[in-house]
Amino acid sequence: MGHRRGSAGPDRHAAGQPCGECARCDSGGTCTSFRGRGVDYDGGWSQYTIAREDTVVPIPDVLPFDQAAIIPDVVSTSYAALVDTVQVRSAQAVGIRGVGGVGAHAVRLARMMDAAPIIAVDPLPNARERALAFGADTALDTGFAEAVLRAIGGEGLD
Structure with missing residues (x-):
């Protein structure tokens, strides 16, 4: 499965977002300027937060949320x-x-x-x-x- 620029994938951090601008993001690699949710921007312990579509991963129906x-x-x-x-x-x-x-x-x-x-x-x-x-x-x-x-x-x- 290939990665598009800024896409979430198995080598991406799930607790934040890649910058989408560095050479590693352009090549589909692991971002060198990763921004952590709750550290670099709001949302770490929020009940609700806004997340970029490319930073979220769907949870299979067979896996309970907790x-x-x-x-x-x-x-x-x-x-x-x-x-x-x-x-x-x-x-x-x-x-x-x-x-x-x-x-x-x-x-x-x-x-x-x-x-x-x-x-x-x-x-x-x-x-x-x-x-x-x-x-x-x-x-x-x-x-x-x-x-x-x-x-x-x-x-x-x-």
């Missing part, structure tokens, strides 16, 4: 952290600190990316249980550095 609403935050944030920032590869050791909404999805996505081992750290017992349920190999609350070294044979995290 489930779709988390995608731009917890799913895309953890995905970008793992893919763009950390560049996780298969069989890499990954540590995820904090297993709330974003962290839990990071654990699940890291598992889907075949990262191993996945070590989650959170002081809350429920969060550690969630991390294990989402695919973490180990869930720790204290002694992080020592436990990581034990869990992956003294190598450290990738």
Whole structure:
């Protein structure tokens, strides 16, 4: 599926809008001057807001709105952290600190990316249980550095 200038697509940010003027926008790439809703212009926590047509994505009828609403935050944030920032590869050791909404999805996505081992750290017992349920190999609350070294044979995290 091709992208037209300024069109929303899988490589676009869902929580704002591309500038529509930079070279990356012209070529259909990721905008270098992205503007975030609620940061660069109004609408972040609004009950109602106006959005450009090319910045919205239809929600399939089979996906409830309350489930779709988390995608731009917890799913895309953890995905970008793992893919763009950390560049996780298969069989890499990954540590995820904090297993709330974003962290839990990071654990699940890291598992889907075949990262191993996945070590989650959170002081809350429920969060550690969630991390294990989402695919973490180990869930720790204290002694992080020592436990990581034990869990992956003294190598450290990738």
